[in-house]
Amino acid sequence: MTVTAYTLAVVLDLFCVFLGYRFLFQPGPAAAGYGVPADPKGDAAAYLTIKGLRDGTFGVVGLALLAFAGAHAEAWFMLCVALVPFGDTLTVLRNGGAKAVAYGIHFATAIVVLISAALLFLV
Numbered sequence: 001m002t003v004t005a006y007t008l009a010v011v012l013d014l015f016c017v018f019l020g021y022r023f024l025f026q027p028g029p030a031a032a033g034y035g036v037p038a039d040p041k042g043d044a045a046a047y048l049t050i051k052g053l054r055d056g057t058f059g060v061v062g063l064a065l066l067a068f069a070g071a072h073a074e075a076w077f078m079l080c081v082a083l084v085p086f087g088d089t090l091t092v093l094r095n096g097g098a099k100a101v102a103y104g105i106h107f108a109t110a111i112v113v114l115i116s117a118a119l120l121f122l123v
Contacts, residue, residue: 010063012116014063030051086110
Protein backbone atom coordinates (compact mmCIF):
# COMPACT_ATOMS: atom_id res chain seq x y z
CA MET A 1 0.00 0.00 0.00
CA THR A 2 2.94 2.34 0.62
CA VAL A 3 4.00 2.24 -3.03
CA THR A 4 0.42 2.93 -4.14
CA ALA A 5 0.05 5.85 -1.73
CA TYR A 6 3.31 7.49 -2.79
CA THR A 7 2.76 6.80 -6.48
CA LEU A 8 -0.73 8.30 -6.47
CA ALA A 9 0.49 11.36 -4.56
CA VAL A 10 3.38 11.94 -6.97
CA VAL A 11 1.13 11.48 -10.01
CA LEU A 12 -1.41 13.97 -8.64
CA ASP A 13 1.33 16.48 -7.80
CA LEU A 14 2.92 16.15 -11.23
CA PHE A 15 -0.49 16.52 -12.83
CA CYS A 16 -0.90 19.84 -11.00
CA VAL A 17 2.47 20.96 -12.35
CA PHE A 18 1.35 19.96 -15.84
CA LEU A 19 -1.94 21.86 -15.47
CA GLY A 20 -0.04 24.92 -14.30
CA TYR A 21 2.27 24.71 -17.29
CA ARG A 22 -0.67 24.31 -19.64
CA PHE A 23 -2.56 27.32 -18.28
CA LEU A 24 0.60 29.43 -18.51
CA PHE A 25 1.68 28.37 -22.01
CA GLN A 26 -1.51 27.09 -23.69
CA PRO A 27 -4.23 29.04 -21.86
CA GLY A 28 -6.97 28.79 -24.50
CA PRO A 29 -7.00 24.99 -24.77
CA ALA A 30 -6.45 24.68 -21.02
CA ALA A 31 -9.51 26.82 -20.27
CA ALA A 32 -11.61 24.82 -22.72
CA GLY A 33 -10.45 21.59 -21.07
CA TYR A 34 -11.30 23.05 -17.67
CA GLY A 35 -14.89 23.37 -18.82
CA VAL A 36 -15.26 27.15 -19.05
CA PRO A 37 -13.67 28.47 -22.25
CA ALA A 38 -11.96 31.86 -21.95
CA ASP A 39 -10.15 34.14 -24.36
CA PRO A 40 -6.48 34.27 -23.35
CA LYS A 41 -6.03 37.48 -25.33
CA GLY A 42 -8.96 39.23 -23.67
CA ASP A 43 -9.98 40.12 -20.14
CA ALA A 44 -9.45 36.54 -18.95
CA ALA A 45 -5.68 36.55 -19.56
CA ALA A 46 -4.77 37.50 -16.01
CA TYR A 47 -7.12 34.93 -14.51
CA LEU A 48 -5.75 32.16 -16.69
CA THR A 49 -2.24 33.08 -15.56
CA ILE A 50 -3.34 33.05 -11.93
CA LYS A 51 -4.89 29.61 -12.43
CA GLY A 52 -1.66 28.35 -13.95
CA LEU A 53 0.42 29.70 -11.09
CA ARG A 54 -2.00 28.28 -8.50
CA ASP A 55 -2.08 24.79 -9.99
CA GLY A 56 1.65 24.65 -10.62
CA THR A 57 2.42 25.84 -7.11
CA PHE A 58 0.12 23.21 -5.59
CA GLY A 59 2.06 20.55 -7.47
CA VAL A 60 5.47 21.84 -6.40
CA VAL A 61 4.39 22.23 -2.76
CA GLY A 62 2.95 18.72 -2.78
CA LEU A 63 6.17 17.24 -4.13
CA ALA A 64 8.24 19.20 -1.59
CA LEU A 65 6.06 18.04 1.30
CA LEU A 66 6.30 14.44 0.20
CA ALA A 67 10.07 14.63 -0.21
CA PHE A 68 10.96 16.66 2.87
CA ALA A 69 8.13 16.34 5.40
CA GLY A 70 6.72 12.87 4.73
CA ALA A 71 3.50 11.08 3.98
CA HIS A 72 1.40 12.50 6.80
CA ALA A 73 2.19 16.11 5.87
CA GLU A 74 1.30 15.28 2.27
CA ALA A 75 -1.92 13.63 3.47
CA TRP A 76 -3.00 16.80 5.28
CA PHE A 77 -2.06 18.84 2.22
CA MET A 78 -4.14 16.57 -0.04
CA LEU A 79 -7.06 16.75 2.36
CA CYS A 80 -6.95 20.55 2.25
CA VAL A 81 -6.41 20.97 -1.49
CA ALA A 82 -9.30 18.61 -2.26
CA LEU A 83 -11.39 21.74 -1.75
CA VAL A 84 -10.00 23.13 -5.02
CA PRO A 85 -11.47 20.53 -7.40
CA PHE A 86 -14.74 20.61 -5.43
CA GLY A 87 -14.76 24.39 -6.00
CA ASP A 88 -13.85 23.85 -9.66
CA THR A 89 -16.90 21.58 -9.97
CA LEU A 90 -19.14 24.39 -8.74
CA THR A 91 -17.38 26.95 -10.92
CA VAL A 92 -18.00 24.92 -14.07
CA LEU A 93 -21.64 24.30 -13.15
CA ARG A 94 -22.30 27.96 -12.25
CA ASN A 95 -20.77 29.21 -15.49
CA GLY A 96 -22.66 27.06 -17.95
CA GLY A 97 -20.06 24.33 -18.38
CA ALA A 98 -20.99 20.76 -19.15
CA LYS A 99 -22.10 18.61 -16.23
CA ALA A 100 -19.97 15.80 -17.65
CA VAL A 101 -16.87 17.96 -17.25
CA ALA A 102 -17.89 19.24 -13.82
CA TYR A 103 -18.51 15.79 -12.39
CA GLY A 104 -16.36 13.62 -14.66
CA ILE A 105 -13.22 15.71 -14.31
CA HIS A 106 -13.39 18.04 -11.31
CA PHE A 107 -15.58 16.09 -8.86
CA ALA A 108 -13.84 12.84 -9.76
CA THR A 109 -10.48 14.52 -9.19
CA ALA A 110 -11.60 15.66 -5.75
CA ILE A 111 -12.53 12.08 -4.86
CA VAL A 112 -9.18 10.75 -6.10
CA VAL A 113 -7.36 13.42 -4.06
CA LEU A 114 -9.32 12.36 -0.96
CA ILE A 115 -8.43 8.72 -1.65
CA SER A 116 -4.80 9.76 -1.93
CA ALA A 117 -5.03 11.53 1.42
CA ALA A 118 -6.57 8.46 3.04
CA LEU A 119 -3.85 6.18 1.66
CA LEU A 120 -1.12 8.56 2.84
CA PHE A 121 -2.64 8.65 6.33
CA LEU A 122 -2.35 4.84 6.43
CA VAL A 123 1.39 4.87 5.58
